[in-house]
Amino acid sequence: MAEPVRVRCPACLREHVYTPAVLPCACGAPVAPPLLRGVEAEPVSDRTWAEDWVTLRCPMCGRRDRWPRPELGCDCGTLLRVPVQSDQAPAPSHIPLPRTAPAPRPAFQPVAIRTARDAVTAAALYLRWLGYRDVRRADQRPVSGIGLAAQGVVAQIEPSVRPATVRDVECLWLQSMTESAASVFFSLAGYADAARTRADELGVPLFVLDLAGVPQPVNSPADELIASGA
Known part of the structure; x- marks a missing residue:
């Protein structure tokens, strides 16, 4: 289970205890976003895809995936984005792997596509x-x-x-x-x-x-x- 942190709303100064959701990686291991302690939460005003997701690494298999960024709704009506330590990695360009190695499986037998x-x-x-x-x-x-x-x-x-x-x-x-x-x-x-x-x-x-x-x-x-x- 992920460890809870205290989150203060900058609008009304209320304090909340927040525990991030734990989601399963493709390998089955539980992954929870590492929350940043001592960093003030930010009110959510305008939404963008880049800000709604965060890159995390699975501690078991090392796989990097995009996960929903933790958010918390305050009683005053302010939606807060909880600070997270992201594990960003540059997206590689498409570099085809060598095709000269022996095929590990029989040749694929296709079917013509008409429909x-x-x-x-x-x-x-x-x-x-x-x-x-x-x-x-x-x-x-x-x-x-x-x-x-x-x-x-x-x-x-x-x-x-x-x-x-x-x-x-x-x-x-x-x-x-x-x-x-x-x-x-x-x-x-x-x-x-x-x-x-x-x-x-x-x-x-x-x-x-x-x-x-x-x-x-x-x-x-x-x-x-x-x-x-x-």
């Missing part, structure tokens, strides 16, 4: 090729596209002609955090630039499905997933 159903089939086959078993339709339907799930992973397939957006990537990542699973995104029309940047920050593997049915990695997390498998 949205074909795109889902290709993604499911690829997940099985990566080592995920019992691939099925996800219980939780994504905001757009089609969801797949297997033990330890949730995936989203966007079979339309529109590039996947930042919101698509963030919603998939949030679902994976809720289910303590990895996430993988497949898109037929690619990704908006902002979506690719956000996926790099969150560690979400992105693949583009070509019409031959072969998922092509478009960021470093995707390269790493191919190299390591499930």
